[in-house]
Each structure stands twice: as C-alpha cells, then as structure tokens.
Amino acid sequence: MEAHTRPSGRRWTLPSLRTLEDVTETVAAPLMDRTPGRYWWIAMAVCALGTGVGALAVGFSFVYGPGLWGNNTAVVWGFPIANYVWWIGIGNAGTLISSLLLLTRQKWRGSINRFAEAMTLFAVAMAGLFPILHLGRPMYFYWLAPYPNTMALWPQWRSALVWDFWAILSYLLFSVMFFYVGLVPDLATLRDRPGRRGWRRFYGLLAMGWQGSPAQWRAQERLHRTMAAVAVPLVCSVHSIVGLDFAASLMPGWNESVFPPYFVVGALFSGFAMVVLIALVLRRAMGLEAMIVPAHFDAMARVILAAGIVMGASYAAEWFGALWGGEAADVRVVRYEFTGDYWPYYAAMLAGNVLAPQLFWVKRLRTSVPMLVGVSVAVLIGMWLERILIILNTLSIGYEPSFWRTYAPTLVDFLILGGTVAAFVMLLLMFARILPVVSMHEMRKLVAEERA
8 A cells, every 4th residue: 555644734645545436445345345354253252251251240249249349448439430430531532532623624533533433332331331330239220310219219419420320321322423423424335335235224224314415415514513512512521520520529639620621631541542552453454554544643642642741740730739738638648659559550650641652752653553552552551540549549548547448459350340341342343344444425525635
C-alpha cells in the first residue's frame, strides 16, 4: 500500500483509495466474502474460556457473597468499584472522541469513529455489571429504579449507587442510538452489495428502508450532528457523576472539587489508549492499512501526550492542595501515597500515566507500533491502578486509626476482572465479523473531496 501522508493544512489525502468502490470493497469484503481465519477462532476460543471463568467467579460470588472478595471492614469499596470506574471511563471516551471530532470537523475521525463507538457500547456493558455485583444482593438491583411499588418506596437519591444507575442507563441508551444513526447508510450499502443472501436480508432489516435520497442524507447528517452536540455535555456529566461518587463524601483525599473534570480527562486518556490498541489490531487483521494510517496514530498519540500532561498537573494539584491546606487527614493521605503499603503501585501509576506518554514528544515514536502498544498498555494499567488506589489510599487510613486496614485482593477479584476483559475482547471480535468497523459513507465522502 502507498503510504498515507498528511500535507500542510487540514486536508487528508488517501492515495491508495482511488475510487469510491475501493472504500466499499476494503471494508465490506471481510464481512461478506471471507470466512473467519484460524487466528480469529483461536482468539474467540481464548476469550470464551476467559469469559466462562469470569462468569463462574461471579456465580460463586452470588452464592457465597462478597466475602470471597478482598473487601474488609475499612475498605468496603474494592475491585468492583475500581473496575466500574475504569470501564465507564473507557466507555465514555468512545462517544466523546467521535462526537468531538465530528463537531470540530476533523477529517481523520472517519477511520476510527465506528470502532470507537462500538468500544463504548461494550465497555459500558462491562461497567454496568460491577455496581450490581457490589450491591451484595444483586437480585434486587431494580430497586434502584424509581418505580411505584406496593410499599411506596423510592430510591435514596443521596446514594452514589442511584447516581451510577442513571448515569450508566442514560449513557448506554444514548450511545446505542448515536452508534445506530451513523451506521444506517453503511447497512444499506451492505444490503445492496452482492453477497450471501442471508446476510443481505439481515443488513436490509437493520437499514430500515434507507435509499440514500438527498432528503434522507440531510436528515441523517442533521440528526447525527445534533446528537454529537448533545453527546459532549452528556459524556462530561456522566463521568462527572462518577467522580462525585468520591468527591461528594467527606473522606480525606476525596472531597476535592477537581474530581469531576479530572475524571473526564482520565476517561479521554484511557479511551484513546484503548482506541490505539484496537486500531492497530484491526489495521493488521482486516487489511485496513489504506484507511488507518500513521497520521492517525500520530494524532492520537498527541492527544495521549496532552492528556498525560493534564493528569500529571492534576496529581500535583492534589498534593499541593493537601499540603497548602494543612489538614492533618489530607496530609496523611498524601504521605501514605508515597510511603504507605501501596507505594510501589502508586509509583507504577505515575510511571504509566505521566512518564510513559512523554515519549510521544519524539515524532518518530508517535508512529512506532511497539512504542504505541507499550505506551497504550502502560496508560491502561496506570489508569486502572489510579482507580483502585483512589479507594485504597483513602479507606485504608480513614479518620479513625482503630479502623485502619490494608487491602489484599483475592483470586476471585482477579478472575472477575479478567472475565470482563475477555468478554469485552470477544464482543469486539464478533463486531468485527458482523458490522463494518470503518464508516464507509464517511470515507467515501473524504475520497470524493480529495478527488474533486
């Protein structure tokens, strides 16, 4: 394939895609003309096994209760809440990436927005499991919904669990609609393309009679852009609510006004890292070198670098605020972060979230595949460590010394986390075999503009 270049200005050239049919064939051929390869089946088998083991761990937790986890009398929030915040952050980023790039008219979004939005759906689905597990009596999770029951009971609106319920539900429903609105023209393309009759009927059913008339295109573009404008404040509010799960309390280290924006930036940070990894895999596995090109990775690496700088400033603001305020409990938390039981993990978090992204100051490293993989994995691990350490560094040494406890996760904790990771990857593998991973109509529009 001819290399993709980014010239001066905002124009993006696609020399390898000479006609509109090239775009359609590049994206649609893996779906309708090929059968899954050996590596796809191996990956599916491994993910199915991991998902099954995770489901078994969840089943044991249902039967025997949260006593199987590492939670104790002091650290009542452990892996379930940390995993929830981590997954919801990754999920928030997909729609935020797609909507922001659409509103700012970034040409390069067309190559990454489809699988970024799919990543959102799957990550939010994983996130939604953990608050239910954390309830202790998960069979009654529907009590969080404000429905009129026989005892006239309503949810406790001051509870973070109720906030999380509505944050997840509203965001998931909106993300499904936003994803589907952008997908409809591509479903019609697959419906009209020669191929397997059963799949064409399936795509035709989902296309809902789309014919591509000028009126339909105007309505679709207007709706998609309007939803993008709604998505940005929605995403910010959803992850701000997650931040308020901590900030609304009076616990040392949590009661900080910086938490809502800090959580939003953290979501964008981890989400772009996940998008980079998914893009690298799809580019290689599905022959998308002409669409997902080095310039895309350069742009995403720049965003990761900027977010890493903001994360470093946020950590510094936390330390400075505690030391400047002089509150004994807050100072103790900061000191504990660097010298307490979890200091090696805190150091690893700073290395992954602050130091590793600084490598992207070097231009050639922003398009180096090993470096992209290494930094993205470091960011994802660092952001997960941040989520668990937010909980541990505060709850392990609260206001009352007699209640100080250290936290040690159990095998069940790790199996549940591993099971959700496996389920997430399995859903991505299925998505890549059923729906177009790149927006064909947006790429055709870009090719048409470049050829004009």
